[in-house]
Amino acid sequence: MALLLILGFISVLVLLTVIMLGIGVKKNSDVDQSSVIYPKGYWLGRGIALGLLLxxxxxxxxxxxxxxxxxxxxxxxxxxMGFGSAIGSIFEKKHKNHIRELTEEEKRLQRTLLVFTISFLILGVTVLFALFYLYSRM
Known part of the structure; x- marks a missing residue:
């Protein structure tokens, strides 16, 4: 059991090292893309996706x-998500000169997706609790 934990810890360290090396390589290629402008929250979303992936x-x-x-x-x-939010926040600050404000269409789409996501989560939790309740009554 202890050997498995040590191997797991070492694999996590190797994975994080590979990611940091990949970020360093990406940093060098970002010099060529200095004219690219990203919408606000772009890097935060990328960081959260990376955090979930890990x-x-x-x-x-x-x-x-x-x-x-x-x-x-x-x-x-x-x-x-916590780790990804931290990484995304660091990237947002790093690229603050290349971030633009959201357009009205993007803001409207973001609000619509937020309402849809919250509604979907509430519905899912309600159905899950209903299923647990019905299963416990059997």
């Missing part, structure tokens, strides 16, 4: 290693 498998691995898969499934995306 957090979900690490959470599943941690859940399998600890024998509590549900906890791993729950905590992996949470830690991934």
């Amino acid at each position: 957090g979900v498998p690490l959470g599943l691995g941690a859940g399998i290693l600890t024998g509590n898969l549900g906890l791993g499934i729950a905590l992996g995306p949470v830690f991934g």
Whole structure:
């Protein structure tokens, strides 16, 4: 068990090192794209996507290693989003000279997607609790 934890920790360190090296290579190629303007929140979204990409498998691995898969499934995306938000915020500050404000159409689309996402989450949680309630009554 301890050997698996050590191997998991080493693999996470190697993965983070590869990502940081990739960011360094990308930084050198960004010099050529100095005229590109990104919408506000672009880098934050990319950071969150990267964090989820890392957090979900690490959470599943941690859940399998600890024998509590549900906890791993729950905590992996949470830690991934936190880590990704931090990375995205750093990138937003780094590229602040190449960020533009959102257009009215983009703001409208963002509000629509936010309402849809919140409604979908509320519906999903309601259905999940209803299923658990009905299952417990059987």
